[in-house]
Amino acid sequence: MVLICHYLFNARISCLRVSNASTENLTRSATLVVEDRPQAISFLLQARSKRYGVEDAKQLHSYIVKSGPSPNIYYLNSLIRVYAANGDLDDARKLFDGVPHRDVVSWTTLVDGYAKLGKMDVAKELFDSMRERNVVSWNVMISGYGKQGNIQAAREMFNKMPERDIASWNSLISCFTRNGLPEEAFKMFQQVLTEALGMPNKVSFLSVLPAIAELGCVRRGRCVHSFILRTGIEVDGLLSSALVDMYCKCDWLDQAFRLLKTNPSQDNVASWNPLLAGLVRHKRFEEALDVFRTMQLEYVEPDSVTIITLIAAVGRLGALGLGKWLHSYAIRKKIRVNATLASALVDMYSKCGCVELALQVFAIAEERPIELWNAMITGLAIHGRGKDAIKLFSQMRAANSAFNEVTIASILNACSHSGLVDEGLSFFAAMEDIYKMTPKIQHYGCIVDLLSRAGQLEEAKTFICSKMLLKPDAVIWKSLLGACKTHGNVEIGEFAARHLIELCPDDSSAYVLLSSIYDSAGQLSDAVAIRKMMSDGGVSKEPGFSLIESGGEVHVFLVGDRSHPRLEEVNTMLCEISKKFESVGYAPERQLVLFDIDDDEKEFAISHHSEKLAVAFGLCDTAKGTRLHIVKNLRMCSDCHVFMKLVCKIYDREITVRDMRRFHHFKSGRCSCMDYW
Numbered sequence: 001m002v003l004i005c006h007y008l009f010n011a012r013i014s015c016l017r018v019s020n021a022s023t024e025n026l027t028r029s030a031t032l033v034v035e036d037r038p039q040a041i042s043f044l045l046q047a048r049s050k051r052y053g054v055e056d057a058k059q060l061h062s063y064i065v066k067s068g069p070s071p072n073i074y075y076l077n078s079l080i081r082v083y084a085a086n087g088d089l090d091d092a093r094k095l096f097d098g099v100p101h102r103d104v105v106s107w108t109t110l111v112d113g114y115a116k117l118g119k120m121d122v123a124k125e126l127f128d129s130m131r132e133r134n135v136v137s138w139n140v141m142i143s144g145y146g147k148q149g150n151i152q153a154a155r156e157m158f159n160k161m162p163e164r165d166i167a168s169w170n171s172l173i174s175c176f177t178r179n180g181l182p183e184e185a186f187k188m189f190q191q192v193l194t195e196a197l198g199m200p201n202k203v204s205f206l207s208v209l210p211a212i213a214e215l216g217c218v219r220r221g222r223c224v225h226s227f228i229l230r231t232g233i234e235v236d237g238l239l240s241s242a243l244v245d246m247y248c249k250c251d252w253l254d255q256a257f258r259l260l261k262t263n264p265s266q267d268n269v270a271s272w273n274p275l276l277a278g279l280v281r282h283k284r285f286e287e288a289l290d291v292f293r294t295m296q297l298e299y300v301e302p303d304s305v306t307i308i309t310l311i312a313a314v315g316r317l318g319a320l321g322l323g324k325w326l327h328s329y330a331i332r333k334k335i336r337v338n339a340t341l342a343s344a345l346v347d348m349y350s351k352c353g354c355v356e357l358a359l360q361v362f363a364i365a366e367e368r369p370i371e372l373w374n375a376m377i378t379g380l381a382i383h384g385r386g387k388d389a390i391k392l393f394s395q396m397r398a399a400n401s402a403f404n405e406v407t408i409a410s411i412l413n414a415c416s417h418s419g420l421v422d423e424g425l426s427f428f429a430a431m432e433d434i435y436k437m438t439p440k441i442q443h444y445g446c447i448v449d450l451l452s453r454a455g456q457l458e459e460a461k462t463f464i465c466s467k468m469l470l471k472p473d474a475v476i477w478k479s480l481l482g483a484c485k486t487h488g489n490v491e492i493g494e495f496a497a498r499h500l501i502e503l504c505p506d507d508s509s510a511y512v513l514l515s516s517i518y519d520s521a522g523q524l525s526d527a528v529a530i531r532k533m534m535s536d537g538g539v540s541k542e543p544g545f546s547l548i549e550s551g552g553e554v555h556v557f558l559v560g561d562r563s564h565p566r567l568e569e570v571n572t573m574l575c576e577i578s579k580k581f582e583s584v585g586y587a588p589e590r591q592l593v594l595f596d597i598d599d600d601e602k603e604f605a606i607s608h609h610s611e612k613l614a615v616a617f618g619l620c621d622t623a624k625g626t627r628l629h630i631v632k633n634l635r636m637c638s639d640c641h642v643f644m645k646l647v648c649k650i651y652d653r654e655i656t657v658r659d660m661r662r663f664h665h666f667k668s669g670r671c672s673c674m675d676y677w
């Protein structure tokens with residue numbers, strides 16, 4: 001009879017657990033059975049100690065004391081556990097002190113409570129005064145020291161303990177993992193296997209997988225994974241998350257994705273986030289968005305980490321529609337716009353060409369850490385709003401916010417994009433003299449860019465040769481060379497190109513720019529020589545591509561693209577555009593195309609630059625008046641710039657092009673850069 005009761009009771013508990021019953025139900029059940037089976041309460045409390053609040057425990061406590069049979073050590077221990085699990089160590093201690101026949105479980109439970117709260121001194125004192133200890137008591141101490149970061153003490157405990165079980169090993173593995181000793185953690189895990197110290201269990205794998213992730217060693221990760229499969233341990237949500245995280249950190253993203261898709265228990269957003277982060281880290285932005293679509297199909301609810309990661313991807317792709325959707329999704333789901341999310345939003349809106357929306361997010365941000373200010377200043381800079389960026393910087397200082405080298409780089413960038421030469425130079429001077437910061441290569445780069453763009457090529461050259469304390473990098477030479485092309489300076493152009501080729505012989509831009517400088521100056525034989533040098537050296541030009549978002553999808557166009565399914569439509573549109581252009585007397589610039597091809601072909605190549613294809617597609621695919629937003633991987637050529645100005649006027653559309661350096665807002669036949677880029 002007793003056995004049956006016990007069985008029924010257990011069934012009821014597990015049933016309650018499954019149905020996630022409220023505390024009230026549990027208390028009632030406990031009350032019902034308390035007189036017959038005092039252990040029932042203990043069982044109940046143990047089963048759900050983490051979900052129990054202190055109030056529930058107190059209620060049950062007083063009930064037990066008042067109406068129950070004489071207090072039984074099992075449920076007193078359980079109550080101590082509930083108090084400790086809730087961080088209420090005072091009540092736990094009071095109860096503990098009042099228990100007449102404390103056993104090893106009472107002691108260990110209290111020690112564990114202190115250890116979990118990081119009060120290792122008290123835990124150690126209690127531990128030392130224990131008359132009797134079991135393996136659990138030792139394990140509790142090891143994991144307590146591990147969490148506190150005291151590796152030495154954890155290791156000592158481990159060495160001193162008279163007998164160990166798998167949990168002891170797990171505690172030490174986890175201690176090494178969480179304290180930055182992944183190699184030690186892995187060695188420990190191997191020892192468990194080789195010395196046949198008992199089979200590793202789920203906790204062992206959960207402890208070692210993050211260590212492997214940290215080491216980035218996919219070979220070991222695969223071994224452990226196949227070992228898990230062989231042991232027959234169920235790969236539940238937790239274990240699967242750890243495996244996914246490991247594969248992501250070891251940069252085997254496809255495997256991580258496979259695992260997520262095939263594991264039915266993967267409704268947990270925490271497992272998907274590392275995959276998204278990995279894809280974004282590897283600039284696989286479109287795939288990140290695909291994964292997000294899969295998540296939605298699998299009913300995985302995104303959290304703030306998901307949103308922040310995706311917003312970064314959206315910014316890079318310039319997919320404004322999706323960015324806005326994510327923003328409103330976050331608001332709908334009451335995800336708090338914290339500083340990190342706000343910075344991500346500001347960055348995304350700026351990169352998608354909507355600096356006004358970025359400013360709105362900035363204006364209502366609850367707190368403004370340095371990252372948020374920097375993101376906003378950078379946003380204004382790339383939109384050529386140099387004066388506003390400077391104004392914001394003074395506001396930043398007025399708000400007593402700290403600023404750093406990134407802030408100064410953004411400000412210098414802003415000056416450079418807006419032609420504010422004097423302001424830029426004085427910020428640069430202040431950097432060392434007043435802010436006491438040592439300029440880094442990007443700060444020097446900004447100054448070279450600033451002078452070069454403004455046509456002060458001699459000054460830029462002098463600055464590089466005599467004022468820089470660091471060795472100029474490719475970016476610096478490229479700025480100077482690019483400006484020589486714009487301002488038609490052959491002599492300094494040759495100088496810059498020579499240095500650039502020396503630094504990066506495989507980079508095509510030096511050859512391309514120099515040959516077109518020669519072309520413009522009429523030095524045709526020099527131009528031919530450079531092209532020959534380029535083809536002899538096997539240097540090929542980086543293919544340009546442009547992205548445009550339409551209908552919730554991102555479309556990619558490559559120069560001279562023949563792969564897009566709607567290419568015919570695009571070509572028809574390009575023909576229509578060029579007819580309209582002819583009537584206003586526009587002829588494409590021919591000298592921008594490299595290699596010896598005849599003029600007709602040159603015209604074809606240049607009229608099929610990727611951003612032109614993207615605009616033509618945008619005109620076909622969107623309703624009249626819709627703003628077109630294009631992202632280009634290289635700098636826009638001057639022909640495409642003229643093309644955009646004409647298209648925006650003739651078709652009455654606003655067009656934004658983000659090239660590798662800045663934004664161009666085309667409206668009513670003009671560009672926001674004032675042809676200064």
Ligand code: ZN
Pocket residue numbers: 609636637638639640641
């Ligand atoms: Zn172009």
Ligand code: ZN
Pocket residue numbers: 641663664665671672673674675676677
């Ligand atoms: Zn422009």
